[in-house]
Amino acid sequence: MIIYFLVLILFSVGVYGLLSQKNLLKLIISLSIMESAVNLFLICAGYRKESEAPIMSLGQSLEVFVGHSVDPFPQAMVITSIVIGLGVLALLITMALRIYHRYGTFDITEIRRLKG
Amino acid sequence: MPGLIPYLVIIPLLAGLLIPILARLERRLSGLIGNLAILAVLVISGLLFGVRLEYLVGGFSAPIGIVLRVDMLSVLLLWLIGVVGICSGIYSVKYMERYTGSGSYWGLFLLMIAGMNGVVLSGDLFNLYIFLEIASISSYALVGFKGEPEELEASFKYAVLSSVGSLFFLLGIGVLYLAYGTVNMGQLAGRLSEQAGAVNLKHFGVILLISGVSLKSALVPFHSWLADAHPSAPAPVSAMLSGVLIKAIGVYVLVRLVFNIYGFDKSLSYLLLALGMLSMVGGVLLAIGQWDYKRLLAYHSISQIGYVIIGIGLGTPLGIMGGIYHLINHGIFKGLLFLSAGAVEYRADTRDLREMGGLSQRLPVTSSASLIGSLSISGIPPFNGFFSKLIIIFACIEARYYGIAIAMVIVSILTLASFMKVLRYGFYGKLNEKFKGLQEVPLSMRMAMVVLIILCLGMSILVLPLFREMVLIEAEKVLSEGIGLLAMGL
């Protein structure tokens, strides 16, 4: 139970970073922290007490394997989520670089041409 | 017939991956292949009319496999994606000639359409999340496609906020998986209704999912990215974004969650009504002072989505039908309005209403497109907007929410005033000197706008009893059946 609170604290650290930081790159890092927190939550959701990794070894019957391993479905979800996060991260970093070229700064208080 | 369902995702995905390779050989091929792919999607979604189907990917049944599900509501949205998609596609052949990288543009456009089709077809929450992200990431890149500094800033803001929304959605999926052990929509609906335990996690999960989806569909107070992102995109992309994306990945997912998975009750009804009222009133108040044409249209999008959410949040059959009807109508007339704004920008190089003036004398098709779009969005008969707004107002009165009905009428009048301003300053009035030599936009762009104009009038026939039976009432039954729809299909 306590691990879920720790994961939510990590998520809140990411949210705090997103709200308080002024540098574009630090915003991207905060978003990455939030993503890691959500992935960690998903993995913890599949945990079973005193179980092993869901890899079947030679000579193990199916019932023993199923009763003995953690849930593999959240692990598949997390792999997909990591790939999606990679895509978004690549896009955001490229955009930050081009914003630096046009505005000359990474400071979000100065990148404010859109108003109204 | 069920075998056609995965082609709705395969065809745009294949075309989107092929086009960047082929575009290096021959530049004009990209537009041709892209439009053919969207046309194929439209034809297939027309074939799927009126049936309820289920498709097991890989032959594995739930919960091991992914389930794709088609019913009338999905078909209506697929058809909307196809129609606005093909019009934007034909329009962007000429519009994007001014920019390089048309291979990347068409690849991203088709990926966005494949993602939206996948969201609408999916019968599994995690599969929905994957396609949601495919569509969203393509739209982040498309918003910043023209490389101007304002576009990059808007795209960055949109990308960060929308990613936060997706993270909330994923966290909600995680919470629901923790509590109920499945992400398949049918099984989840069954387990949510019968198991009485873990009520706290159920409420936590629904709040997370709804907040993630509200951010994607730009309801107030999650609307701040819309006004920057939609004007900055190239015009056909704006039409797709504002006309289809916030509906297919925003409102559709919200409606599926609330009706078919959770089961609709009083507290959810109040939540939806509150969100809808805030969006409707906030959107139109923010739009009144705008002089940038596309920004004004973006704010009006927020307002009209508020109408849809109020209609759906009432929960009565009439309200749900009105909400779905307004959803489709808004896709069509908002697409038309954004395409005409793009046509003005293509010829006159300006979006500011104070600079445009009297354009109806030089750009007749564009001005009539804006005129008909404005009449539709303000709710003037015989255009489609009138009938859908009327149905929602009647539903409000029937459910005794008289205050909301009066607010709707007032917001309609304010919308009409706002668009009267657009027409008077932008299109009718004295012709500005520097626009004396303007010509009408090319044929393909005109054709796309004319198709949408005809549809603005043509969609009004859906209110006649015969068509209403076939189309709208079927779609509304999908939602009114509630949890039974999905839990039964297994």
Added chain:
Amino acid sequence: MKRGMSLIVKTITRWVVGFIFLYGIYTMVYGHLSPGGGFAGGVILACAYILIMLAYGRGFAFRNLDWRIARALDSVGGILFLSLGVLGMVLLMDDGAFFFVNFIQRSLPGEPFHLFNAGIIPIGNLVIGIKVMGAVFVGFALLSMVRVYEFRGERVFESREEEE
């Protein structure tokens, strides 16, 4: 001008990069028997090329794998993966023809814990590995070719492809 990093880094890279590449291929091919699979294997393969780029400089790395070829590998890998899914639907004429059905497993099943086992899953792993390697390498290559700097009071956005 001296390119890349110091002599120690270059020597160690020369010894190690072959093993990294082999490990990436192992992770990809044995993806259905042990953890890993297409995505992880592809990232490790891309890391081998990125290590070459970091240690030896961009020009040398592009002579090993040009970023345009990697970009083409990305698109081709995606198309191959989709056609793998569609091939099952097209080849199987009976009732069991779904999207991504495991048609090899139905006709030539292997025994568990062997390499030629689970039908289209190892083939899918290989294709995805190639796609991911192309995509990650192109991302890194493009970010390394761009430089933004101040030159006489004006910001210059330079995109350099050629390397001496």
